[in-house]
Amino acid sequence: MEFSVTILGTSSALPTIDRYPTAHALNVHERFFLVDCGEGTQAQLRKYHLKMVRFNHIFISHLHGDHLFGLFGLLSTMNLLGRKNELHIYGHRLLNDIINDHIKYFGRDYQYQICFHEVAVKSKEVIFEDDAVIVETFPLKHRVSCFGYLFREKAPHRNIHKWIIDKYSLSLAEVVRIRNGSDLRLEDGTVIPNEELTYEPYQPRSYAFCSDTAFSNKVAEYVKDVDILYHEATFTDELKKMATQTGHSTARQAGKVARLANAKKLVLGHFSSRYKDYSVFLQEAKEEFPEVELGKEGKTFRIELKRFKD
């Protein structure tokens, strides 16, 4: 029951020798999701042993090259690797034109179908759902249309307390009904509500991706109570003005969003290439929110499953 995100790139527009542009690989119960796809993503996936063909959904935040230019090589390589399954790509409507242009020049022989899903939201909306995860998207505050993505593990079926089964000598049919949400009506007419009969076997986990964006209270609302908040931190305090001008955040502002959102952990990334020492990012964010870590290529942030005992 894995729930983890592997950071593939942490640089902003200008890559450095050891930092790649943005891409995150999310694993929810061995289903793989890619968020953004900067140049070199396919090489990074290979390096960190994440099989390209297992990714069926790619979410693109916005149409700046450092979040996107790895898509063409990835699409091409997926075909060479024999992909047959549909690939779902989510993003701004112009991304559909860009993909169609790519197919016109390079993808006429692709053996798989690309299904494009336009993202155009003014508040938070669900854009994907299966039996393990719900993906919501919400607007960020950048120079161009830009979207964040919130991945929430679905709430599991509630388990029945064993002592309830014993106490009331429940039949299999009754157990199934209660697991599906029914209350229990006793012979004397008393009704025991479902929530007293059952418990949540584990707490659903969540991860939010917020880049690129200037500081925004609304972002904190959209990702309320998230377990892992990835928030960009392109600059440190001294370049706060530049952050505002370019539609980016400082590490301190990322920390503030994490605090307002009541996040459990904050991961920083999208660092400007002008910095050599990243400890200042950590320090400034920590002054707002203690549970912060720097993103790093190849680093996996795993949320362990917390099971509740009967």
Added chain:
Amino acid sequence: MEFSVTILGTSSALPTIDRYPTAHALNVHERFFLVDCGEGTQAQLRKYHLKMVRFNHIFISHLHGDHLFGLFGLLSTMNLLGRKNELHIYGHRLLNDIINDHIKYFGRDYQYQICFHEVAVKSKEVIFEDDAVIVETFPLKHRVSCFGYLFREKAPHRNIHKWIIDKYSLSLAEVVRIRNGSDLRLEDGTVIPNEELTYEPYQPRSYAFCSDTAFSNKVAEYVKDVDILYHEATFTDELKKMATQTGHSTARQAGKVARLANAKKLVLGHFSSRYKDYSVFLQEAKEEFPEVELGKEGKTFRIELKRFKD
């Protein structure tokens, strides 16, 4: 008076963990030329300390992604780095459309001009010339239109033998005339031809890029007497049939081209990702042509200047 080529990528279509798709950086007297631009080229340039803004000419062999998908990130980064100089790009006519599409979506704010030069040749033709180098292009034999590039250092001005100056007490004006190619007419009417008065101060150097291509005698003719022949070797002998089917070469065929061309050195690359051990490429090519080396990311092949003494 540098003349060197740095290999940035040696993989074929599927990159591996330590091999990048095709790109070569050529330095002729501190003028920089890029041949092909697979994904990750900008990162490789940075890694090997080759300044992106110094490249004014990019030559693309053909429109397969593994020779091209790094172009978009490179164009974008050049703009971010403040490029103002024209950038010249050479390739198949559809590359112009691809670049224009790129500019439409990502390059509206580019502060430099891209000058596109269509390559469409049926035999060898000069496509670029400055005072240091002549670049010729010629057709390769691939599944799609594909072009090789031959970079030839220009023949230097001939020097006058010192003993000639002394013997005939030449004036400065006479020296200049002879340097510019004139013969010497003595007082008694005897004419000494220019080639007896002068010598070549050094031998012009050359480098040829031949990928992707099936084996072809014509390629050997186009690159006759080249100093460094880069020739693709996607497969070894056991997959000769596949090489022919896919428009590629074996290492042995690359060796044969080098031998027929009377090349001084052969460099192999574009290795299929199915190989783990590259020594077979070297061995099979050596059986045809002894002076062979394997290409490797970051490896620079430098041709030292051979000065002829007076």
